[in-house]
Amino acid sequence: MKLKHCSMTLLFFISLTLFPYLIQSQTCQRTCGKQPIKYPFGTGPGCGDPRFQTHITCSQDQLTFSTHTGCYPVTSIDYTNQVLYITDPSMSTCSCTQPSKGFSLDWDAPFSFHDDNTFALLDCSTTSSPIYKTNPGNNSTATVPLCDTNGAAVCSLLFSCQAVSRLDTPVATCCVYTPVDLGPSFEMDLQKLQCTSYSGIYGFGGKNDDPGSWQYGVALKYKFNYNNEFPTNCENCERSNGACGYSGTYNSFVCNCPSGLNTTTDCFFAASWNHGLVLLPWQTGIDLCFVSSA
Structure with missing residues (x-):
């Protein structure tokens, strides 16, 4: 007989592990009409450089x-x-x-x-x-x-x-x-x-x-900044087909990905996560469960 078990321990572990990397989703367009949009510009609040x-x-x-x-x-x-x-x-x-x-x-x-x-x-x-x-x-x-x-x-x-x-x-x-x-x-x-x-x-x-x-x-x-240096984290984000943005009280960097996720790194991470465990407990409100045999 198969029993369905909800593992709060597993949920807690995944939340602690991924919370610094996956944050609230937000869409940043890569174009405005026919004009390509890249850093430091953005198409809305939270996109580009504040x-x-x-x-x-x-x-x-x-x-x-x-x-x-x-x-x-x-x-x-x-x-x-x-x-x-x-x-x-x-x-x-x-x-x-x-x-x-x-x-x-x-x-x-x-x-x-x-x-x-x-x-x-x-x-x-x-x-x-x-x-x-x-x-x-x-x-x-x-x-x-x-x-x-x-x-x-x-x-x-x-x-x-x-x-x-x-x-x-x-x-x-x-x-x-x-x-x-x-x-x-x-x-x-x-x-x-x-x-x-x-x-x-x-x-x-x-x-x-x-x-x-x-x-x-x-x-x-x-200019990008005082030294006019393109931010490394933004460079990695755009290389992974993401759009550079910001979030939070201190306008911390986020990478907005085509999958609809925001990460603090790049979209390569988001793609691997999105193709693995699709449900994000803190976004869907659904407990993470697994199936085992008895």
Whole structure:
């Protein structure tokens, strides 16, 4: 006759052994729309790096970057060079010119501006804007722009675009800045600067004389940590087809696995567990039992 026995001792042993490795399940998507999602970014709470959580979100298959000035679609991510590319719907380009309030980063955002960025401030007041100053020499009232003189060609080419030419303002009201001019905090408040719009360019595509082919948007650099070292535990997690995440009061590392389990190591462990004893007592509330013969 076969008797069914419930072994609380075995249950206790397995709980003590596996509790540090298997924790409450949570799903982290590996993509947002067509955009692959890797560390340090995530698709929801508990996914990716917590420092990036408030700045990068995924909703309705669209990855979005947020600051105090607005929300901006993420067009692509260069994980090799750690660069995030975004677009600003209010930005002026060669094909469309519109008023804008500007663009700024949050002071605590783990991002900085890529050196390839070029910002052209458009339709700025040459008489009252703080980016222009009066030439003190010879009691002159002429104004001198505090702009990057090497960027004058960018302004001229932008004004050759039909959309920008509709501003009906002189090229002299265009002022080019680069991140090194604006400083690491970078606050582009167009109302304060008395400019009506701006263009952001992060690449010229080898066609420096063709503004219609330029890459418009903003390129942002990010770092993993102070030393910019990719976390070893996250590397092992992604190698096992998992997604890096965090959990608990102290945002401890977890590896979210395709099987639906979260582990503190990698998904190789979760796969072996998932193919062995399927029921997890602390998740299902079912006692672990075995069958023996008498």
